[in-house]
Amino acid sequence: MRKYERKTNRKRKRGKHGGSLELRGSVYIARWMVNGQRFAKSTGETERDAAEKWLARQLANVRATDIRAASKKQIETLQLQKAAQLDGAILQAERKADAEIEKLPTVPIAGLAAELRAIIGGTVREGTVSAYTNDVRKFAQWMSRNHPEAEDMNDVTEAIARQYADWLGSTSRATTCNLGRLNLSHTWNVMAQRYRIRANPWQSVKPTKKDAEVRRDLTREELAKIAATLQGEYRTAFFVGCFTGLRLSDAATLTWESIDLDAGVVTLRPIKTARTSGRYVHIPIVPEFYAVLSAVPADRRRGYLMPEIAQRYRERRAALSTEFVDMFEAAGIETRTDGGKGKPARNVVGFHSLRHTFVSIAANAGIPFAIVQAIVGHSAAKMSEHYFHENRDATALAFRKFPALFADAPKALPCNPDADVIDAECVEAAPTAETRRAALEAALAEIVRHGDGAERRATAERLALAARELAHGAEVGA
Numbered sequence: 001m002r003k004y005e006r007k008t009n010r011k012r013k014r015g016k017h018g019g020s021l022e023l024r025g026s027v028y029i030a031r032w033m034v035n036g037q038r039f040a041k042s043t044g045e046t047e048r049d050a051a052e053k054w055l056a057r058q059l060a061n062v063r064a065t066d067i068r069a070a071s072k073k074q075i076e077t078l079q080l081q082k083a084a085q086l087d088g089a090i091l092q093a094e095r096k097a098d099a100e101i102e103k104l105p106t107v108p109i110a111g112l113a114a115e116l117r118a119i120i121g122g123t124v125r126e127g128t129v130s131a132y133t134n135d136v137r138k139f140a141q142w143m144s145r146n147h148p149e150a151e152d153m154n155d156v157t158e159a160i161a162r163q164y165a166d167w168l169g170s171t172s173r174a175t176t177c178n179l180g181r182l183n184l185s186h187t188w189n190v191m192a193q194r195y196r197i198r199a200n201p202w203q204s205v206k207p208t209k210k211d212a213e214v215r216r217d218l219t220r221e222e223l224a225k226i227a228a229t230l231q232g233e234y235r236t237a238f239f240v241g242c243f244t245g246l247r248l249s250d251a252a253t254l255t256w257e258s259i260d261l262d263a264g265v266v267t268l269r270p271i272k273t274a275r276t277s278g279r280y281v282h283i284p285i286v287p288e289f290y291a292v293l294s295a296v297p298a299d300r301r302r303g304y305l306m307p308e309i310a311q312r313y314r315e316r317r318a319a320l321s322t323e324f325v326d327m328f329e330a331a332g333i334e335t336r337t338d339g340g341k342g343k344p345a346r347n348v349v350g351f352h353s354l355r356h357t358f359v360s361i362a363a364n365a366g367i368p369f370a371i372v373q374a375i376v377g378h379s380a381a382k383m384s385e386h387y388f389h390e391n392r393d394a395t396a397l398a399f400r401k402f403p404a405l406f407a408d409a410p411k412a413l414p415c416n417p418d419a420d421v422i423d424a425e426c427v428e429a430a431p432t433a434e435t436r437r438a439a440l441e442a443a444l445a446e447i448v449r450h451g452d453g454a455e456r457r458a459t460a461e462r463l464a465l466a467a468r469e470l471a472h473g474a475e476v477g478a
Contacts, residue, residue, distance in 0.1 A: 018032070018059070019031060019032035019033075019055050019058070019059050020032075021043070021048070021051050021052065021055060026046045027042055027043070027044060027045065027046055028042075028043045028045050028046070028048065028051035029041070029042055029043065030042075030043050030051065030054065030055045030058060032055070032058065032059060032062065034062055034065075041058075043055065105195055105196065106152045106153065106154065106195060106196050107152070107153050107191055107195050108151055108152060108153075109139075109140050109143050109150070109151060109152065109153060109155075109156070110140055110144070110151075112136050112140060112153065112187070112191075113133040113136040113137045113140065115191075116132060116133055116136055116187055116190065116191070117129055117133050119190060119191075119194070120132070120190065125314070126314050126315055127313070127314055127315070127316075127317050130315060130316050130317070130318075131179075131183065131317065131318065132183050132186070132187060134316075134318065135179075135180045135183040135184060135187075136183075136184065136187055138180070139164060139180075139184060142164055142167065143156075143160075143164075146163075147160060153188070153191060153195070153197055154196065154197065154198050154199075156201050157201055158201045158204050158205075160201065161184075161201040161202050161204070161205050162204075162205050165177065165181055165205045168180055168181070173347075178207045181202055181205055181207070184202050185200060185202035185203060185205075188200040188201070188202060215348060215349070215350070215352055215353050215356050216348050216349065216353060216356065217353065217356045217357045217360045218333070218349065218353050218354070218356075218357045220405055222331075222333055223242065223357070223405055223406070224406060224407070225331045225332055225333065226238060226327070226328055226331045226333065227239075227406060228331070229327065229330060229331040230327060230331075232308075233306040233307075233308050233309045234309070234323075234324075234327060236292065236305065236306055237251055237252065237306055237309055237324075237351075238324075238354070239288075239289060239292045240254060240289075240305070240306075241351055241354030241355065241358070242289075242354050242357065242358060242405060243285075243286055243288060243289035243292075243358070243405075244266060244283045244289070244358065245283070245354070245355045245358030245359060245362075245375065245376045246268075246270075246283075246355070247270065247271075247272065247352065247355060248313070248317075248320070248321060248324075248351045248352065249271045249272065249313070249317070250268060250270050250271055250272075251351075252306065252309045252310055252312075252313035252320065253271070253304065253310050253313060254266070254268065254304070254305045254306070255303060255304055255305060256301045256302050256303065256304075256305060257302075259285075259293060259301075259305070261285070261290065261293060261294060264284060264285045264290065264396060265282050265283065265284055265285060265396070266282070266283040266285060267280055267281070267282050267283075268280065268281060269281070281374065281375055281376075282375070282395070283375050284395060284396045284399040284402075286399060286402045287404070288404060288405060288406060293305075321350060321351060324350055324351040325347060325349070325350045325351075328349055328350070333349055334349070335347055335348065335349040335350065336348065336349075355376065358376070359372055359376055361402065361403065361405070362375075362399075362402060365401040365402055365403055366401050367398050367399060367401055367402065368398060371395050371398055371399075374395075375395075
């Protein structure tokens with residue numbers, strides 16, 4: 001009977017999700033197949049109905065797994081179909097865009113500078129337009145010598161761009177090389193908005209490593225040689241650089257509104273830091289510089305201090321810088337040095353050398369470095385910055401140490417009791433902080449005895465403040 005029951009109770013596989021039961025002893029065994037693999041497991045049930053329910057649950061799990069797998073495969077198939085459709089749409093759009101681009105005109109390299117000026121002229125300042133067009137002309141000249149077969153902008157490949165960057169780096173400083181590369185990259189982007197430009201070859205060109213600063217100071221003998229050869233506004237600009245340490249951009253655009261001869265101070269916001277800190281600098285006017293400025297008739301002290309140089313700076317900034325280098329060479333100053341290791345000679349003397357010279361002379365004269373830092377517009381600690389801005393009397397007094405640079409220099413500024421700085425006649429020069437403080441106190445006592453009430457109060461406040469800051473400045477300078 002048991003043998004008969006075992007045969008009659010076995011169910012043959014029906015369909016993909018079929019199974020069977022087999023009675024072994026008193027317990028039913030379930031059998032099923034998934035993806036060609038056979039499975040057998042005890043149901044733990046002795047009753048057939050319960051065993052069939054157990055098998056049904058197991059087969060339901062198998063069906064759910066198969067359904068999920070089928071759904072996943074269907075989703076993947078749909079995704080592939082959609083991706084193919086999207087790729088086709090993108091390809092079609094690219095072909096359409098290429099067709100539209102092909103309809104655009106091209107720009108010959110030889111006429112690129114003129115076309116660029118026509119596009120950006122009037123939208124940006126003239127100095128920027130000149131800088132861009134000068135770099136484009138330099139590149140066009142190089143292309144005519146090295147790749148005359150390449151006539152169109154689209155003929156400039158990444159290999160050619162890297163070759164030009166290498167040449168530019170071998171003939172100029174790293175800063176000039178990187179700026180030229182960026183200007184050419186921007187030029188390609190601008191042209192791509194109107195003309196048939198397939199790619200920007202300059203984007204893959206890596207920046208050139210910056211060179212170490214090689215500018216040197218000028219000696220007083222060299223300064224005298226240069227001063228003897230300069231005339232007109234160039235001579236004035238030279239003195240501005242010597243006695244203020246301003247960069248060429250600020251010196252060339254210096255206005256009379258920034259110059260207060262009565263107070264003996266030049267106040268301006270440097271162009272280089274105007275967009276960042278926005279901080280103003282206040283530069284005391286030393287006697288030699290006062291003599292230069294006061295020689296200008298009073299009715300002409302308006303607008304730019306040097307109108308012609310300001311105009312030249314706006315039109316061709318790089319050319320103005322080169323002019324000063326040429327003038328220094330004409331005075332017998334060696335302006336270039338051997339680059340070494342096969343590199344070209346490099347400029348070591350130019351207008352910016354006057355800034356280095358100003359800082360060196362001020363530091364060597366014993367003027368506290370915090371004051372020099374603030375005047376030239378370099379970054380300084382908050383304490384140093386506060387010390388300078390809040391105590392201009394002490395700053396002006398410290399700059400009494402600034403030595404005369406030329407043989408015919410005046411010894412002091414005219415005395416002006418109403419000025420915001422302490423007059424040169426009020427305090428005699430002294431070698432130490434203690435003796436200068438004593439001189440201040442003596443000057444204060446003299447004014448108290450002979451001056452009127454308003455003058456005594458105003459001068460007493462200035463001198464007392466200067467005495468305190470003088471001691472503080474000596475500590476900072478140490």
